[in-house]
Amino acid sequence: MPRRFVVIWFRFLEADRVVRRRAELKEVPFAMALPQHGRMVVKSVNAVAYKHGVRAGMVVADCRAILPSLQVLDHDNDLVATTLLAMGEWCIRYTPVVAADPPDGLILDISGCAHLWGGEVPYLKEILSRLRAFGYHANAGMADTVGAAWAMAHFVPGDVIVATGQLTEALMPLPPDALRLPADVLSKLHKLGLYEIRSFMAMPRRALARRFGEILLMRLDQALGQAIEPICPIKPVVPHQVRKPCLDPVRTAAGLEHILRSMLEELCRRLANEDAGLRNCVLTCYRVDRDVQQVKIGTSRPSRDVPHLYKLFEQEICNIEPDLGIELFLLEATIVEALSPEQEALWSTKANTDKELSELIDRVAGKVGSDTIKRYLPDEHYWPERSVRIAGSLNEKPVTIWRKDIPRPVCLLPVPEVIDVTVPIPDYPPMLFRYKGELHQVVKADGPERIEQEWWIADGLQRDYYCVEDEQGSRFWLFRSGHYGSTEPKWFMHGFFA
Secondary structure (H helix, E strand, C coil): CCCCEEEEEECCHHHHHHHHHCHHHCCCCEEEEEEECCEEEEEEECHHHHHCCCCCCCEHHHHHHHCCCCEEEECCHHHHHHHHHHHHHHHCCCCCEEEEECCCEEEEECCCCHHHHCCHHHHHHHHHHHHHHCCCCEEEEEECCHHHHHHHHHHCCCCEECCCCCHHHHHCCCCHHHHCCCHHHHHHHHHCCCCCCHHHHCCCHHHHHHHHCHHHHHHHHHHHCCCCCCCCECCCCCCCEEEEEEEEEECCHHHHHHHHHHHHHHHHHHHHHCCEEEEEEEEEEEECCCCEEEEEEEEEEEECCHHHHHHHHHCCHHHCCCCCCEEEEEEEEEEEEECCCCCCCCCCCHHHHHHHHHHHHHHHHHHHCHHHCCCEEECCCCCHHHCEEECCCCCCCCCCCCCCCCCCCCEEEEEEEEEEEECCCCCCCCCEEEECCEEEEEEEEEEEEEECCCCCCCCCCCEEEEEEEECCCCEEEEEEECCCCCCCCEEEEEEECC
């Protein structure tokens, strides 16, 4: 079977990735640049800027002389590399051999794969249509060699498929740049007037090697299939899962428990070797009658403790109905996090206390639901409803500290509610207010405390907060939005004190 390769070139890879994050830049000309030798140099551009003549390698000042409306963003090498790797892993669905071609290309060895999509034409169309639907400008070439496919993708408009055995005819009209030659070799070729590959393809090899070096012969041989060009395939991350097929379908609870425990032990051994623990785990059971049953567990912090994980599953596996029998078990850790080795202290039991607390939380969450147990952390925002956030795990550390210098209500409404008030004069606390149809007379009040939102988030009115107490002894947290100078202010209920 002849080897077949596809090279995909993402002409505006970094810019397309930025547009996926910031859709408002889709029709705006922009470029990514980095400082070099005291000046900003363009590293990549988007399609709009490219149409106006902005190119990579140009100085930003020159680009703005051509296009004054050009926006300049910071170039991110890590973003480009990460995006290219992610695209390569996505393409593994079309062929098991995918290699990255930095900085903006992919190489696919599609030998024996195209017929699964009905031929090479629909195969290539399927890949490119989906990539372009994601918002990427993708060009592709298909040929018997990596070099020829690369040349088609970069130097021939459209998506070109070179028929088997037609490499020479396809390469001859292309410029020598299509052979991926160094800049000094290309400069020598252009000085001699060799602007097409056909101009030197039939020249004596010794003469070519003597004048241009062995690199020219090597690239030419690779493109024509006369030399091997190795590629380094992307190796996808192996999922944290354990599969257990059964020759005799499992129909009893004892058999199910035995298999589950053995699978947990195998999974936790791998996690121990990686210094990791699981946060979420899924057990999928495939029955003989093709019915699929599934149970899930979650932990408040990374864990690889088999007895603890088994107890969590024990609360759920009673819902599994084996019926005619289960022939395949799949245990997968869907969320895995790093877990540092715990060192036992001689006189302290803090580590054990933390572990027991997290295991208790896990067991309670398994019975009443994980959404009912939440841990809150302070957040760096001014407005009260933005100043707290839900922690992702029991071990997550706060980025700031709780405020203790000023009173805050125990119960805070997620969205402030409008109330009717009676105020004697501006900038005074209310004498009366009506909340949910009930009238409250204020006997004590403290305030105001002015809180403004961050100007970079949104423009809006400031708030003046008051702590008030009614005749029943209940205390409330009210605020006035705006001031009396411009418009009529509104009053809101925002919290309740104990």
